[in-house]
Amino acid sequence: MTIKVALVNDYEVIVRGLANMLRNYTSKIDIVELDANREVSTPVDIVLYDTFGDIAGHRQINDLLANPAVRRVAVYVWNFGPIRAKDAIRRGASGYLSKRLPAAQLVDSLIQIHHGRTVVVDATPVGGRTAGSADWPGREEGLTEREAEMLALITRGLSNAEIADVTGLSPNSIKSYIRSCYRRIDVSNRANAVRWGVRHGFEPDHVRVVQPDVG
Known part of the structure; x- marks a missing residue:
């Protein structure tokens, strides 16, 4: 059984780049929505919330979890920090994941979250940039x-x-x-x-x- 995931960010290029990064894991991850500044409308197991350029910050976690279509939220961040991770978990996130994770490790973290674990993972820098095929404006x-x-x-x-x-x-x-x-x-x-x-x-x-x- 695959995990139903929605990718959420305010920028279409971000969610499309993240979907591209996960393209080789369709046997495990079923990306059912790419959401650019819209509410998730399809029932999903996990929302992977990319914080790039989001002025709401961790407050967005509360809004996502208030949506009955969303079961769990994992936050996907470049600016990783233990204090911010604790704040995200306190707000109800089930994961706080670094963008430096290789795609395979990101997928493994989502699987653990789906099984009910709370997952907080930083990562060793990969050339100073996001791993995989992620994208961003500019x-x-x-x-x-x-x-x-x-x-x-x-x-x-x-x-x-x-x-x-x-x-x-x-x-x-x-x-x-x-x-x-x-x-x-x-x-x-x-x-x-x-x-x-x-x-x-x-x-x-x-x-x-x-x-x-x-x-």
């Missing part, structure tokens, strides 16, 4: 996922202090990622970064994508 322009997330949150109007609250990163780390993002996209200030972000797909998508039947 990747084709050379932005790392952390730089891209900073730009996504800036484009959505968050201040540095608000970004720190959402991501759990220190103010100095945020400033460093923002500076490196500016250099990569060749802008010198926040207003120009926002304009670049709007032109290059950093505003969230507003369509729910249902995974088509296969076979």
Whole structure:
């Protein structure tokens, strides 16, 4: 029996990239929905919630679990931290999983969660980036996922202090990622970064994508 999973994030490129990462595990994982900024509508065993660019942060866990179609929630994060993991579990998440996990280990973690275990897993860096075939806005322009997330949150109007609250990163780390993002996209200030972000797909998508039947 396969585990029914919905992939949730505000950006279609994120959920499609994650689905691509899991494409070789269809005997274990049945991705029944890809949700870009829409409520899960199909009953699922697990929602894998990617926190990239999400201004709700861990509050989104409560909203997901309030949905009768959702049995369990696993949070999928780049900004892994023990304190934030504890907060997510306290809010009802059954898993807190690093994006540095290889696809096979991610699938194994989802299987354990499906069996009723609480799973918290960090991972050794894989070249400093997300493992597998995940994707994010701006990747084709050379932005790392952390730089891209900073730009996504800036484009959505968050201040540095608000970004720190959402991501759990220190103010100095945020400033460093923002500076490196500016250099990569060749802008010198926040207003120009926002304009670049709007032109290059950093505003969230507003369509729910249902995974088509296969076979």
